[in-house]
Amino acid sequence: MIFRQLFDSVSCTYSYLLAGEHGGEALIIDPVLDKVERYLQLLRELDVRLVKAIDTHTHADHLTGLGALRDRTHCITVMGERSAADVVSMRVSEGDRIDISGVRLDVLYTPGHTDDSYSFTMADRVFTGDTLLIRGTGRTDFQNGDARAEYESIFGKLLKLPDSTLVYPAHDYKGDTVSAIGEERAHNPRLQVKSVEEYIALMDSLHLPNPKMMDVAVPANRHIGLHQEEIARRGWSFAPQEAFDIVGTPSTALVDLREAHEREIQGVIPGSLHMPYGELEENIRAGGLLHELAVATGKQILFYCAYGERSAMAVEAAQAAGLAAARHIEGGLDAWKKAGGPIAH
Incomplete structure (x- = not known):
């Protein structure tokens, strides 16, 4: 399998390109609009054809590359069924799968950071969007975020994956690139709570400033459909x-x-x-x-x-x-x- 982790330094976003083999089909998770030309160059260099572009949720800190990649490659755009995006080609729900030749992702609904947050699992890894970060968790104070729902998503779903499962988030602000479920359970400070009420109190105490691009990114990322x-x-x-x-x-x-x-x-x-x-x-x-x-x-x-x-x-x-x-x-x-x-x- 071909796997590439790509980074946008402006928004600290990770995007992931996966393909079964050279000359085959590829998909990308959480693409950033400003990096579309880089993705297209990499697709050519790896000799793979982009067939699906996926967003884990409606992003508030950058413009998604879904629409631009669709227009340039005619790929299928994919989001969760709870997404407020006007049009995407395919909407998935928990228990569904996303297939390309040589790669299969299984869908988990993991709300909390937003109400349209989804994670995608493979045999040895999980793409957690902003729900579970490396030594952190996604904020829950906008876009219908809900600390109780995030607790249930993390403790009731993600932490039930095998400890060896690699964790690939949509963001990191410290330079970390990958973690593992067991590692996060043991060392993530936000996961050391004893109850859902303690987690809610922790998240309510953060008082973080809004993302700089939120007022632009959220409306734009909800209007990505082909006209x-x-x-x-x-x-x-x-x-x-x-x-x-x-x-x-x-x-x-x-x-x-x-x-x-x-x-x-x-x-x-x-x-x-x-x-x-x-x-x-x-x-x-x-x-x-x-x-x-x-x-x-x-x-x-x-x-x-x-x-x-x-x-x-x-x-x-x-x-x-x-x-x-x-x-x-x-x-x-x-x-x-x-x-x-x-x-x-």
Whole structure:
């Protein structure tokens, strides 16, 4: 496995790039907007393709690189289901997994620093965001932070991981790069409390100043979605109500771009073909399944995904590949459900 820990000295943020192998797929955790060019350079140097970009929570001290990486690489953006971000490609909840070739992350919901904080575990390590830091814990005094919830996240979930589990946080202000669960249990001063009430009192006594960029970063990081209005202006989208009239007709091939586990949890629009977004490029090129389907039958290709972001990118790619009849359902399955469209499980 390829693993790189990257540091932004301005916000003291750690970002993590993981890939199964050279020439394969990669993901990045907690990217910083100002470092996007560096990430892209590193991706080229390692000969890996970014397919997923993840934020552990809505950051208050820097601008996220999720949107810029999506625009530059067409990767899938990922956040927890509790996130207030306007649009991300995929929302995950506790018990879900995030897969790329050669790498699997399991999702833990670990609120407390914010109400949308998630951690991601592998066999030997955990990416804790700002919930558990090295010799510290995330502050709980803004963005619906809750010291009681953080105590439960740390003591009820993270500290139940094996002692040897490596701890990789989203921030460090002292120069430490990695710790371990057993090490933090023994030496983290904020974890030496005897009760949740003692932890709450400790956190309430901190009186920390707000992050310098908080008033800018939080609103910006909640508005990172791909602007599907531009796709609509080009005539490449259908509102869900408009799609009701064409889904199921002989002239339309409905294509679900989500991953298999999303389909299992969220359901599907009846009659849709499953072609995951990660396989789009090979499917729309000459000789690919979708390309041949459109050419041979004259069918309109109608994409959909969870929230419309992947399908909007798919339409752009399909149009560039010469599939002039490609369209997508604006807002994805989420909008389809809200409009009362049928769902099969």
